[in-house]
Amino acid sequence: MDEEYWPGKKFGLPQDGPRSTPTYLRRVAGLAIDWAIAVGISVLFFDYNGLWTLAIFVVLQMLGGLLVAGSPGHLLAGMRIAPITGGALGVLPPLIRPLLIALVIPAVMVDEDQRGAHDRLVGTILVRR
Numbered sequence: 001m002d003e004e005y006w007p008g009k010k011f012g013l014p015q016d017g018p019r020s021t022p023t024y025l026r027r028v029a030g031l032a033i034d035w036a037i038a039v040g041i042s043v044l045f046f047d048y049n050g051l052w053t054l055a056i057f058v059v060l061q062m063l064g065g066l067l068v069a070g071s072p073g074h075l076l077a078g079m080r081i082a083p084i085t086g087g088a089l090g091v092l093p094p095l096i097r098p099l100l101i102a103l104v105i106p107a108v109m110v111d112e113d114q115r116g117a118h119d120r121l122v123g124t125i126l127v128r129r
Contacts, residue, residue: 007114011084011125019082019127021114026077027126033073034060058098065094074126082127093122 007013007021014020038057039048046052064071069089070080081097083089100106100118109117115125 005112007112008125008127010113013125013127018129022077022079022126022128024114026079026128027114030071030073030077030079033076034071035073037072054102058102061098061101062095065089065097066091069094070129075129078129079126080129081124084123084125089124093124097122097124 006015009015034057037060038053041056042048042053061071064074065081068075068080069082074080081089081094083093097118100121101116106117106121111120113125119125
């Protein structure tokens with residue numbers, strides 16, 4: 001790989017600052033926030049049922065993606081979901097992406113641009129806000 005390469009360079013993203021790819025720490029923070037919200041709702045309403053917790057997590061991701069291009073955790077961690085092609089995110093990526101994240105394996109199969117298989121399959125990338 002080119003010594004001057006940084007994650008997102010081939011998509012025209014900057015190395016640092018807004019629209020650059022977020023660090024793993026920022027990504028994990030966003031994921032932890034979303035999971036904590038899902039657990040809290042599950043504890044309050046569903047006796048901390050694992051399936052309900054996962055369903056709530058997926059719905060949070062879907063609604064956040066559809067409404068503001070990012071889940072609550074993404075937004076609090078300073079990230080958003082962006083389409084690789086530019087323009088609007090659309091409807092399908094915010095609906096399909098969380099289902100793939102729930103499978104876990106696509107989310108941990110990361111490329112040199114820090115995109116999981118879930119992002120590659122729907123044509124998105126996480127960027128800093």
